[in-house]
Amino acid sequence: MSTRRDFLRRAALLSAASLATPLPLRAVQGGMAAPPVPDSASPVPFPSSPFASPNTSPREAARDEPYWREIARQYRVTDEVTNLEAGFFGTMPDPVLAAYQRNVDRVNRESSWFARTRFPAMAQEARQRTAAALGVDADEIVFARNATEALQTLIRQYNGVGPGDTVMYADLDYPAMQDAMRGLAARHGANLVTLDLPEPATREGILETYREALDAHPRTRFLLLTHANNKTGLIHPVRAIHEMAQARGVDTVVDAAHSFGQVPLDLRELGSPYVGVNLHKWVGAPVGVAAMVIRRDALGGIDPAPGGPGGAGGPGAAGATDRIDTRIQVGTMDFATLMTVPDALDFQDAIGVERKAARLRYLRDTWAIPAREIEGVDILTPDDPELVGAITGFRLRGDGSREGNAAVVRTLMEEFGIFTVARSGLARGDCVECHGITG
Secondary structure, X not given: OOOHHHHHHHHHHHHHHOOOOOOOOHHHHOOOOOOOOOOOOOOOOOOOOOOOOOOOOHHHHOOOHHHHHHHHOOOOOOOOOEEOOOOOOOOOOHHHHHHHHHHHHHHHHHHXXXXXXXXXXXXXXXXXXXXXXXXXXXXXXXXXXXXXXXXXXXXXOXXXXXXXXXXXXXXXXXXXXXXXXXXXXXXXXXXXXXXXXXXXXXXXXHHHHHHHHHHHOOOEEEEEEEOEOOOOOOEXXXXXXXXXXXXXXXXXXXXXXXXXXOEOOOHHHXXXXXXXXXXXXXXXXXXXXXXXXXXXXXXXXXXXXXOOOOOOOOOOOOOHHHOXXXXXXXXOOOHHHHHHHHHHHHHHHXXXXXXXXXXXXXXXXXXXXXXXXXXXXXXXXXXXXXXXXXXXXXXXXXXXXXXXXXXXXXXXXXHHOXXXXXXXXXXXXXXXXXXXXXX
């Protein structure tokens, strides 16, 4: 009979097999060191065209190991662990890291003269490039330091909820966003409703869960949705849920922190007027940059930032409330980080988001599908291509306890050199998450 330790050993082997970037798995490789990585002074040049044959489909490209080895050579990673939590923040590839280091040096050297005279045009270029990549207009986005800041701003300053109304979120939504929704309800005297998403999840099962909840609570006015969640990796059919909510007079706000760069993303297709995304996760920009998106016709639903132009306690300014910039105040952001955004987008474009997503999914399937056959383990994320990307959660059958999942994480690290994390907040118990990697 297969034991839990058998599962961990087999899962370690499957994870090792899914990685093109050679990292050590101590229990599998006997402690062998990883091959040398490129020196920071001489980054490996990235090919100007992603594939010799422009007719290569993303599915075929996902299995082109020589190509992905070339991409893996663009990353310098530690040889101490195999990191399967790649979505906390993304490792910068060498060309992006080199650009960031040049930008840091320039900002430090040219100081406020540069910040006031040269930087604004660079920031606008980054804004335009990001907007284009997301499928929106530049005046519909504004930079934030992370998706949490962007989404909490959207939720806290949403003005469409009154006493007796309802706001709603699900168990898979990010804790900080859940906190913001609870705060919104408390401030406006609204009711709070939470819903538990089904396990195993199917598209129709997800839609039926939201349909039943919205029908049961006709005074719902604001609904939090997560496009690609960080607990099980489930990708929600956001467009269909948004349309269902919109037909009932409900506004939606979408947490797409893990979406941009992990899966193809066009915010117009999601439908929601309010979205927060990260650029330092799957896009691989330096840590500290995200975007808050407000559809132009929905700007009035978000109050101006308190203390800013047009905001509570702030000075009035003609036309000030017609700009998305008035909805958030982050102060001075990292100049070099914003300057490096176009470089990160260039690197992603050189690969192609469709190819990148197909590769991430291929790596995920390499371990997750065989692991479904291992006795005593539950893979929580479906294999439906519309519902999963790089991230998948699992738990040992019958053990959703915090202690049990923490023990799995500890065992993977101590015995196999695999680093990942446990996640809490799921209605049916904690789980362990595994992220794909771009190599």
